Amino acid sequence: MESGPCSRPAEPRHCVSGRAGAGLAFPAFPLSAAGAEPGSRIGTVAAVLPAGGCGERMGVRTPKQFCRVLERPLISYTLQAMERVCWIKDIVVTVTGENMEAMRSIIQRYGHKRISLAEAGATRHRSIFNGLKALAEDQPGCELTRPEVVIIHDAVRPFVEEDILLRVVLAAKEHGAMISQIWLQNKLSSIPIEAAGAIRPLVSTVVSPSADGHLDHSLDRAKHRASEMPQAFHFDVIYEAYQKCSDFDLEFGTECLQLALKYCHRKAKLVEGTPDLWKVTYKQDLCAAEAMIKEKISQEICVVVNTKDEESVGHLLEEVLRNELNCIKVTSTVLDRTSGDIENFIDQCYSFICVNVVSSESRETRKLLSILEESSLPLLYPVVVVLVHCFDFTVVPLAQKMENLVWIRELAKEAKGRNVLLSGVLLNHSQDEQKLQESLVQSAAIIAALVKERNSALVGQLLVA
Numbered sequence: 001m002e003s004g005p006c007s008r009p010a011e012p013r014h015c016v017s018g019r020a021g022a023g024l025a026f027p028a029f030p031l032s033a034a035g036a037e038p039g040s041r042i043g044t045v046a047a048v049l050p051a052g053g054c055g056e057r058m059g060v061r062t063p064k065q066f067c068r069v070l071e072r073p074l075i076s077y078t079l080q081a082m083e084r085v086c087w088i089k090d091i092v093v094t095v096t097g098e099n100m101e102a103m104r105s106i107i108q109r110y111g112h113k114r115i116s117l118a119e120a121g122a123t124r125h126r127s128i129f130n131g132l133k134a135l136a137e138d139q140p141g142c143e144l145t146r147p148e149v150v151i152i153h154d155a156v157r158p159f160v161e162e163d164i165l166l167r168v169v170l171a172a173k174e175h176g177a178m179i180s181q182i183w184l185q186n187k188l189s190s191i192p193i194e195a196a197g198a199i200r201p202l203v204s205t206v207v208s209p210s211a212d213g214h215l216d217h218s219l220d221r222a223k224h225r226a227s228e229m230p231q232a233f234h235f236d237v238i239y240e241a242y243q244k245c246s247d248f249d250l251e252f253g254t255e256c257l258q259l260a261l262k263y264c265h266r267k268a269k270l271v272e273g274t275p276d277l278w279k280v281t282y283k284q285d286l287c288a289a290e291a292m293i294k295e296k297i298s299q300e301i302c303v304v305v306n307t308k309d310e311e312s313v314g315h316l317l318e319e320v321l322r323n324e325l326n327c328i329k330v331t332s333t334v335l336d337r338t339s340g341d342i343e344n345f346i347d348q349c350y351s352f353i354c355v356n357v358v359s360s361e362s363r364e365t366r367k368l369l370s371i372l373e374e375s376s377l378p379l380l381y382p383v384v385v386v387l388v389h390c391f392d393f394t395v396v397p398l399a400q401k402m403e404n405l406v407w408i409r410e411l412a413k414e415a416k417g418r419n420v421l422l423s424g425v426l427l428n429h430s431q432d433e434q435k436l437q438e439s440l441v442q443s444a445a446i447i448a449a450l451v452k453e454r455n456s457a458l459v460g461q462l463l464v465a
């Protein structure tokens with residue numbers, strides 16, 4: 001077992017719930033959503049992420065957790081989602097020996113924090129067991145703390161949110177605490193709950209085939225649920241269950257909650273999960289994951305204008321963008337030669353529209369590009385930058401303007417290497433009110449497509465609105 005090296009934070013400013021890695025438990029936040037008493041505290045929480053599979057059902061050579069989604073390995077998204085949750089102290093990822101080096105370089109490149117690596121096993125259960133052993137403090141040289149609660153989450157479920165993690169942890173913890181108290185008083189003869197897992201309604205009906213391939217019986221869909229991840233357990237309970245379980249369980253079992261029930265008599269609380277908890281399994285799931293990530297990072301665009309003039313075409317474009325793209329949040333800033341300081345508002349926005357109103361120089365855009373280069377945004381997701389040039393098509397011929405702007409290709413090529421997708425839009429700043437309006441609306445449509453698609457084939461292109 002080893003600690004992952006870290007050189008820079010993946011998302012230093014975006015810790016969801018407080019001090020990163022504090023390890024102390026509980027945040028003063030959505031406890032009410034989870035139905036817990038305010039101020040409730042639990043001990044340390046750790047997570048085990050099995051990532052030692054070969055992804056047979058995906059049918060590609062690369063194990064699916066290392067497949068690239070928007071140029072970044074899938075597992076990096078899951079790690080990002082877990083490490084954003086500040087009250088998870090340690091994250092143990094189990095990886096096969098042959099992928100250990102690749103995993104280490106992913107941790108290094110994307111600056112993942114609080115990650116330790118353990119050797120995966122031949123089956124998912126064996127991998128999880130190895131992760132738990134790494135946390136149990138009974139391994140020589142182990143530097144991890146034995147947690148009170150452990151979350152188990154598949155490395156190939158990248159969209160896990162803090163809310164569901166909190167709900168399963170609290171369900172395992174709160175029910176465990178409450179019921180074992182009653183248990184101690186000998187007032188309860190039922191099974192204590194110290195485990196919880198996310199569930200979803202079944203999409204298809206489950207049928208049981210007979211040996212000759214005919215329908216034997218079907219299950220009542222309304223009475224059954226799909227078991228998803230994350231799941232949470234009192235560490236001692238699940239560790240004991242894994243220590244007691246049979247080789248058959250380790251080889252063929254698929255349900256950790258079942259192990260807690262069978263070997264430790266802990267009945268899991270089932271918690272309704274969100275639809276995005278599904279497990280990336282088949283090739284098309286990678287496309288679905290990519291579409292979901294694109295949608296997530298296209299919720300906001302920032303319009304950067306190089307004039308303070310409120311009447312300028314830049315501000316008109318901003319207005320049209322607001323009206324036409326009403327599902328996208330539009331923020332704006334002014335970037336001029338003296339006070340062009342945009343570091344302050346670069347935060348979680350991955351799309352920038354740079355409107356060149358006063359000249360066709362690229363000074364401001366170059367400044368924006370260098371600020372982006374220094375930030376961690378393009379490391380995590382491709383950032384779209386659209387350079388809008390405003391001029392009257394009847395005064396300057398299009399061909400001439402395009403020739404003048406040929407430098408955008410070189411600039412875009414450089415930026416592409418840093419995961420910034422730069423393209424240009426030519427806006428007809430016509431004196432004719434109607435023509436101007438048409439070009440503004442067309443520009444908004446092109447910008448929306450560039451932002452939503454993040455299509456690298458359009459990098460360096462000049463598009464005419």
Ligand SMILES: Nc1ccn([C@@H]2O[C@H](COP(=O)(O)OP(=O)(O)OP(=O)(O)O)[C@@H](O)[C@H]2O)c(=O)n1
Pocket residue numbers: 049050051052053054055056057058063064065094120121122123124125127128154155156279280281
């Ligand atoms: N020996 C194994 C097998 C699976 N897993 C992990 O368990 C999670 C869920 O398993 P699954 O979706 O079945 O992954 P694979 O076994 O890789 O896929 P397949 O069954 O298609 O081969 C994945 O993160 C996978 O990497 C693991 O850690 N060790």
Ligand SMILES: O=C(CO)[C@H](O)[C@H](O)COP(=O)(O)O
Pocket residue numbers: 124154227228229254255256279
């Ligand atoms: O379904 C599950 C819920 O318990 C597990 O997440 C797990 O993914 C099942 O593993 P496998 O696909 O390898 O059988």
